[in-house]
Amino acid sequence: MAASATDAVILGRRQLYMLPTRYGLLFALLLLIQLLAAINYGNGLAYALTFLLGSLAVVSMLYTHRNLIHLRLSAGACASVFAGEVAKFRVHLSNDSTTPRLGVAVMHGKNEIACVDIGPRGSVCIDVPVRVTQRGYLAVPSLTVVTRFPLGLLYSWSRRVELRQVCLVYPAAAEPTPLRASPVETFEPTQGLRVGGDDFIGVREFRAGDSPRHVDWKAAARGQGWHTKQFGGGYQATVWLDWDTLAGLGVEDRLSLLARWVLDAQRSDLRYGLQLPEKTLGPGSGEDHQHECLKALALFGYTP
């Protein structure tokens, strides 16, 4: 995370640059030819047309600049992913003015990520996809906003925008491997509506990051909005997923095996706890617990 990063950036005058495109240079050549013709023929209307087009280029400079100035970029949510997957950083582009912004392209380096039109006082979300290889926190890549609107003669771009937005990257889950330890298994009845069982206990509003398997697709199809089904109840076994049982393996291999076991335990609806050298989590179950466990794995070895 860069020190200058913030939650939202409003593009100011000092953050915007402008240069002519190659079409702009071609247009300048056209103006030169027209001016020579006007001078040679002493033609008043030809002078007028030449100067009109020149002035048009000047005015288009203002329009191109206006297309970006005061545009607000803000960081949205970013669902955690496993290493090896594609993280999608959500970025909001908001237009606080009453004039629409058209043809605004968001770039990362030389790659165009999206080209959007933003209506008056409107906003648009874009996803910035990044393929991740390493566990831990991943910051949103720096972005540039670029436009050639309206005439394509000029090219305006912003300085690199660093947003304060991170994606938590879990260790890549290993191939399915049988649980190595013989943990203490106890059985106890769950009390109340413990989320994490396999009996349907109701729905709640969809939150970004919910597993698509639990989305109430039927309700969504009926146009009732996005909801997530919740499950609970039943008896659960408790397992301990222990770092020490994996002696002899490298750190990353251990982490990815543990991540696999966390996933499996959650899927089999077990109560599970995680035993790490410096940290013990659980026992528990449910998506929050799973996230806590995976987070601990993801950040293993990082100094807080």
Add this chain to the structure above:
Amino acid sequence: MIAASIDRRTLLGLLAAGAMAVAPHALELPLWILTVFAVAVSWRYLCERRGWHRPGPLVRTALLLFVVAAIYRKYGTLLGRDPGVALLITLLGLKFLELKTARDYFLCLFLFYLVILSSFLYSQSLWLGAWALLAVTVCTAGLIQLVQPAGLDTLQRLRLAGAMLAKALPLMVIVYLLFPRISGTLWGLPADAYSGLTGMPDKVQPGSIRSLSQSSEVAFRVTFETTPPPMRELYWRGLVLWETDGRSWNRGQTRASAPNSFFPLNEPVRYQVTLEASNKPWILALDLPASAPMDSRLQPDFTLESREPIRERKNYTLTSYTRYRTGGLGPVEQKRALQLPRNLSPRVRALAETWRGANADALNVARAALDYFHRENFVYTLNPPLLGNDPVDEFLFDTRRGFCEHYASAFVTLMRAAGIPSRMVIGYQGGELNPAGHYLIVRQSDAHAWAEIWLPPRGWVRVDPTAAIAPERIELGFDAARRMELQGVSFGGLPAEALSRMLELGWFEHTVRQARWYWDLTNITWYRWVVDYGKERQERFLSSLGLDDISWGRLLNLVGVGVLLVTLVYALILWRPKKSADPALALYLRFCRKLARTGIKRAPHEGALAFAERCVSQRPDLKNHIDDITRHYLHARYGREGGVRELNTLKYAVARFKI
């Protein structure tokens, strides 16, 4: 971002821009050149629409060679204005067949701008200027479509292009007025054909002035820099005719000799003339001009002749004196001024001799002649009967109905027969004052013929026999004379008051006339600021701004400063954050700002009701005010009716709200 391949709608936009740009050339270029363009463009459009195969490189090259060969055959060259424009247009048409990338589209649109410019080489009329502005708008909308294929519909694109051009216009005016002009050209100009121009003839016979008077075309326009002389003194001198064969009058052999000087007897009149093209070298000037404009010469008979025929509008400034005394008469001139046709009728000669016998003074002889016209039943008419071989005799004794040329030629013949040196002058008399622009419009219909006689102490003296018959023609102008004739009123009879009442225009005619004045003013203003705005006019304009003898460098600096200033103003306008369109919201935000000062800040996601609840919980003492304002705001903003009243209540409540 600009897509690599372009859709059909963008092609259609390009097509519209091309059609607009090329259209004016239909008036000037051979039709087949425009046909090539139209066919190629339609072909490409059909390829897109019907999925036809596009012609391959072989076909395209063959077409290209064919077109170039055809143009070469037509003009004998590929250089110069006409073949150049023809090449530009046909090659652009062929370019349509291979349009593919965004680059091709940009190039085409840019070249359309050049095509628009090339149409100005043929005409610089106001209409063409207006059309070009439209064409530029459509081309610019095409550029916008290229950059932004979605998100805007055609109308929005045109409006955006229009708005940008509207902002570009003031900038353009600054650069246009101040950009230094040069006189002359960078390289040679192509020769143009001049034909179909009307102007004063160099030979007059019965009917030639009258035929000119049928035309309401403008001959020239005059702006007086000093007080304009009265209508009856507005004699615009064109040509002096010396020789006659009894039927027609001509200039005879002109001799290059030093111009006769004259002594002015009154204040000089300074004026500026914009002479229309006539394809004749005559330069019209108010009787008598003191000097000659550039590229022309003052003749011994006080007429001005240009070195070249006037083939395009010409501007010049002159000084004239309406009262004068000319010098003496040389023997050669005296002989020419007394020349008579060999077959002069005895009746005419006898009439002149009776006057000569009765009066010793030449002036009295002239008076006797005018008196004769006045006393006998001579009629001034715009439709005189046709005359035979001896028009002077027939006119004086038989028909007695004539136009200015009849009276002038009869008068000069009589004077010469009486031994008084005399000559005929043709030109224009009077003119129509355009109150819209305070300048005088002189039309072909104001053409006039009058006489000059030579009286010993005074020199050449103007005598207008028409004034003796129809003073209205001279006092009120040709238009009044025409209308009097139409209404069957006899000339010289009515008292002035009855006459002015009779000549009063109806509201419709008056409106038409006013419209015509404004239209003429528009045209001449266009001419002065567009067609004729060269080095000379720019210098005059700059000196009127107090910028005499300014160098090119300083002028260009001035252009830069002007452009920068206007651009800055635009920048302020364009970047200024716009006020909320909703007045209720604006008032509510003011209320929120007041609350924020006490530390209660509304979160962006907080609705008005939720915010009010939170405020009241923090400041129960303000409950009434907060609830009131919130309720009024909700009604004014979202309520169905009574919006204005609610708004006023809200305004009052917010203004009164104090913490």
